[in-house]
Amino acid sequence: xxxxxxxxxxxxxxxxxxxxxxxxxxxxxxxxxxxxxxxxxxxxxxxxxxxxxxxxxxxxxxxxxxxxxxxxxxxxxxxxxxxxxxxxxxxxxxxxxxxxxxxxxxxxx
Numbered sequence: 001x002x003x004x005x006x007x008x009x010x011x012x013x014x015x016x017x018x019x020x021x022x023x024x025x026x027x028x029x030x031x032x033x034x035x036x037x038x039x040x041x042x043x044x045x046x047x048x049x050x051x052x053x054x055x056x057x058x059x060x061x062x063x064x065x066x067x068x069x070x071x072x073x074x075x076x077x078x079x080x081x082x083x084x085x086x087x088x089x090x091x092x093x094x095x096x097x098x099x100x101x102x103x104x105x106x107x108x109x
Contacts, residue, residue, distance in 0.1 A: 064090070 064086060072082035 067086045067089070068079070068082045071085050072079050075081045075085070
């Protein structure tokens with residue numbers, strides 16, 4: 001008889017290294033789902049929000065330039081009339097938005 005005949009045969013439930021590795025993987029996955037995922041979601045929202053904000057600023061600037069050039073081509077006289085008209089439109093738009101705002105709830109603070 002050889003010495004290999006006397007070795008115990010490992011049973012599937014005695015496979016503790018695999019069980020330990022699975023438990024570590026479950027813990028890491030739980031930490032990832034509870035801590036890292038929300039941080040990742042917030043970071044994505046901030047980045048996409050900044051991109052949308054930058055695009056909106058560019059679009060508003062291009063719109064103002066286009067309006068001034070369009071009005072200037074149809075109004076007689078110098079460009080100051082076009083600036084006055086387009087500026088007045090922006091002021092009226094700002095006033096409409098300002099009047100539509102809601103006051104903060106004093107009980108919330």
